Amino acid sequence: MPEQLSPPLLALWHDGKGDWKTAHDLIDHLNDRASAHVHAYLHRKEGDLWNADYWYQRAGKSAPDQSLEKEWEELVQLYLSLS
Numbered sequence: 001m002p003e004q005l006s007p008p009l010l011a012l013w014h015d016g017k018g019d020w021k022t023a024h025d026l027i028d029h030l031n032d033r034a035s036a037h038v039h040a041y042l043h044r045k046e047g048d049l050w051n052a053d054y055w056y057q058r059a060g061k062s063a064p065d066q067s068l069e070k071e072w073e074e075l076v077q078l079y080l081s082l083s
Contacts (some may be wrong), residue, residue, distance in 0.1 A: 008038040009079050015042065033059045034079060041071055
């Protein structure tokens with residue numbers, strides 16, 4: 001695992017490795033916008049669209065109209081560029 005990752009990036013790393021539960025547990029209790037953005041993606045992936053929409057709203061984002069794989073890649077690129 002890469003060192004010094006922010007919680008959103010660490011959650012994305014775990015999700016990328018197929019560990020949705022750990023990814024969700026890492027950000028479930030956080031309230032910052034980046035964590036809310038990743039939280040929304042995770043609920044979208046889970047299929048819980050109502051919950052995903054809630055977290056997209058908390059993040060100040062709209063639910064994307066793209067594949068989960070593309071969203072994951074864009075989230076990783078975005079939060080790597082900000083770290």
